[in-house]
Amino acid sequence: MYDCEDCIRRLDQLVDKELSPPEVEEIHVHLDECGDCTKRYRFQEGLKRLVKVSYQEQKAPDALRERLRQQLGA
């Protein structure tokens, strides 16, 4: 069973799809019952998407990060 610390440590890898299926499963078990980590996960995922878009649009990732943070109310 993952606690929040384990979960946070692996979020980057989860978003980058670098984890094995059992690890992904375990994280999702934790995410299902932990609103805070779910929020972090959505933030990371959204950030990754926006950063990708920002390279295409030549925008500053910092501005996008800030915008996303406000949208999520984090």
Ligand SMILES: [Zn+2]
């Ligand atoms: Zn958690």
